[in-house]
Amino acid sequence: MRRAARFLRGGAEGRLTGADTARFLRRCAEEGLLLENVIWEEPFTCRLTLPLRDWEKAGILAERCGCTLTLIRKAGLPLAARAARARLFLTLGAVLVFLGLMASSLFVWEIRVTDNRSGVPDGEILRVLSEQGVGVGSFWPGFRPDLIRSRALAALPELSWIAVNLRGTRGLVQTRGRVAAAPIRDPRAEADVVATRAGVITGLTVLEGTPLVRRGDAVEPGQVLISADRPAGAAGHARRVHAAGEVLARTFHELSLSVPLETAEKTPTGRGRDRFGLLWGDKLYFFSRSSGISPPACDKILKIRHLGIEGLFSLPVAVVRESLRPYEAKPQERDAAELRPDLETELYERLRQEIGEEGEIISAFFTERRDPGLYTLTLRAECSQRIDREVLRETNP
Numbered sequence: 001m002r003r004a005a006r007f008l009r010g011g012a013e014g015r016l017t018g019a020d021t022a023r024f025l026r027r028c029a030e031e032g033l034l035l036e037n038v039i040w041e042e043p044f045t046c047r048l049t050l051p052l053r054d055w056e057k058a059g060i061l062a063e064r065c066g067c068t069l070t071l072i073r074k075a076g077l078p079l080a081a082r083a084a085r086a087r088l089f090l091t092l093g094a095v096l097v098f099l100g101l102m103a104s105s106l107f108v109w110e111i112r113v114t115d116n117r118s119g120v121p122d123g124e125i126l127r128v129l130s131e132q133g134v135g136v137g138s139f140w141p142g143f144r145p146d147l148i149r150s151r152a153l154a155a156l157p158e159l160s161w162i163a164v165n166l167r168g169t170r171g172l173v174q175t176r177g178r179v180a181a182a183p184i185r186d187p188r189a190e191a192d193v194v195a196t197r198a199g200v201i202t203g204l205t206v207l208e209g210t211p212l213v214r215r216g217d218a219v220e221p222g223q224v225l226i227s228a229d230r231p232a233g234a235a236g237h238a239r240r241v242h243a244a245g246e247v248l249a250r251t252f253h254e255l256s257l258s259v260p261l262e263t264a265e266k267t268p269t270g271r272g273r274d275r276f277g278l279l280w281g282d283k284l285y286f287f288s289r290s291s292g293i294s295p296p297a298c299d300k301i302l303k304i305r306h307l308g309i310e311g312l313f314s315l316p317v318a319v320v321r322e323s324l325r326p327y328e329a330k331p332q333e334r335d336a337a338e339l340r341p342d343l344e345t346e347l348y349e350r351l352r353q354e355i356g357e358e359g360e361i362i363s364a365f366f367t368e369r370r371d372p373g374l375y376t377l378t379l380r381a382e383c384s385q386r387i388d389r390e391v392l393r394e395t396n397p
Contacts, residue, residue, distance in 0.1 A: 010052035012074045013037075017045045018067025027061050047072070104169065108138045109316040110306055111164075111171035118177030120158050125175060128155045129164065137316070140166055169315070190240045190393040193226035195219045199249030199387055209243025219249070225388060240393075247388040250362070255350055257343050258376040261336065264329040266299070272325040279304060279318040286322070299325045336375045340368070347379040359385035 016024060021044060028035055028050075037049045050058055052074060062069035111134065113122040129135065132148045145164070152162050161176040193209065201217045209226040213219060226243040277286035301323040307315040344366060351361065364381035 010075070011036075011049050012052050012055040013047065013049045013072045014055075014058075015041075015045065015047050015070045015072060016062065016067055017070070018062070018065065019044060020065055021046060021067055024062055024065040024067050027065060028058065031057070031061065033058055033061075104316060106139060106141060107169060107316070108134070108140050108166070108171045109136060109169045111136060111173065113173045113175070115174040118159055118175050120156055120175065120177075125152075125156065125159075125162070125173060128152050129173065131155070134164055134171065140171075185242075185390070187242050189242055190228045191242045191244075191390045192224045192228050192393065193243045193245055193247065193388050194391050195221055195223045195225055195247070195249075196387045196389045197221050197251055199251040199385075201225075201247060201249050202384065203246070203248035205246040207244040207246075208241050209245065211245070213247075219387070228393060242390075244390065245388060246386060248384060249387045251355070251383050251385055251387065253351055253354060253381045253383060254378065255347050255381075256376055256378040257347060258374055259334075259339055259343065260373055261334050261370075261375050262373050263332055263334055265332040266327040267330055269297075269326050269328045272298075272323055274321060274323050277320040277322070279320050280316060284320060286320075297327055297329065299327060301325065336368070336370065339375060340377060343377045344379075347377065351379060351381055351383070355383045355385040359383055 018024065025035065025038070033050055033054045035048050035050050038046055039048075040046045055071070055074075059069050111126065111129070113125055116122055116125070126135070129148070129152060132151050134143065134148055143164075148164065149162055153159055156162070158178055159175050160178040163174045165172045165174065198220050199218070201213055201215050201219060204211060204213065204215060204225075206226055209228055210230060211226050213223075213225050219225065225247050226245045228240045228243045230239050230241055275286055275288045277284055279285075303321045303323070304318050305321075306318040347366075348364075351364075352359075355361070360383060362382045362384055364379060367378045367380070369376045369378070
């Protein structure tokens with residue numbers, strides 16, 4: 001029973017050391033301090049137990065009596081309740097954090113375009129999706145994919161397909177561009193085959209119509225190569241058809257590119273400054289009150305790091321670091337020999353686009369010209385390519 005009462009009120013076990021320990025015991029009795037289990041270890045040292053609430057007062061009495069009271073251990077219900085309360089707060093905190101994460105996982109906190117195979121800018125796609133309720137802070141269980149897709153495609157006619165894939169709290173957008181439909185050829189419509197560019201005919205295949213040129217003839221752009229007029233045959237009357245055929249020609253191309261030889265090189269001047277902030281949802285808050293206007297000659301670098309696990313989930317908070325790096329623009333002369341390989345590659349790509357996939361480059365050479373501060377590279381090439389194109393005739397009603 002006594003042990004149960006001791007546990008309920010709490011107790012402290014200590015070691016008393018000093019030359020006048022008897023005086024300390026007498027003062028405790030006078031002050032009404034309850035001492036239990038007094039065990040003498042040495043003539044001037046003993047172990048004792050007293051209620052937890054009297055420990056501090058006993059320590060003061062020990063100092064007045066020239067003794068030292070050292071704590072060995074504490075036990076009892078008050079200590080257990082205090083520890084349980086601390087664990088309870090920790091447990092409640094963990095539960096609240098877990099519930100917060102569960103509630104946060106129902107919203108989209110990061111959205112970006114990962115696969116854009118169209119000519120529409122990413123920003124325009126995200127703007128249209130935001131108008132349909134798909135943006136930062138959106139409640140994704142309320143999404144209606146079919147309705148979002150149909151409205152987004154109606155607002156972006158350049159797209160043929162769009163999808164928003166959810167990965168935790170991250171939205172990944174994929175798009176496909178609309179493919180232009182092939183022109184419908186009406187075999188009954190009157191049409192001529194004309195030249196798309198100047199050249200010398202090297203091959204002529206007539207599927208329908210009357211050829212007006214032969215191999216070796218030089219033609220100009222827009223000249224009729226195969227006419228829709230058919231001469232009178234055995235039936236004795238002429239008629240008009242939809243001309244068709246393939247015409248190969250030797251063509252001559254001249255392409256030029258010019259680049260300045262003088263450029264400005266950025267040289268860092270002085271020490272830049274950084275400021276940090278938080279991106280909460282789509283709101284940006286900086287810790288400092290400095291203006292966000294950059295000096296004239298200064299690079300601004302903005303780095304955003306979302307909190308979360310990449311590929312799994314993202315929290316609605318991101319750390320933002322804005323760096324301002326001042327520089328001085330100094331003129332620098334560029335070497336034409338270093339510029340030429342890139343210019344040659346770009347000119348060849350443009351030539352390939354002009355002659356098409358079926359075209360062939362027979363010969364090509366480059367010429368260069370240097371003017372004050374300007375370098376010009378010219379590509380002259382002889383190619384073999386198709387130059388035929390069907391053109392419908394205008395018919396009078």
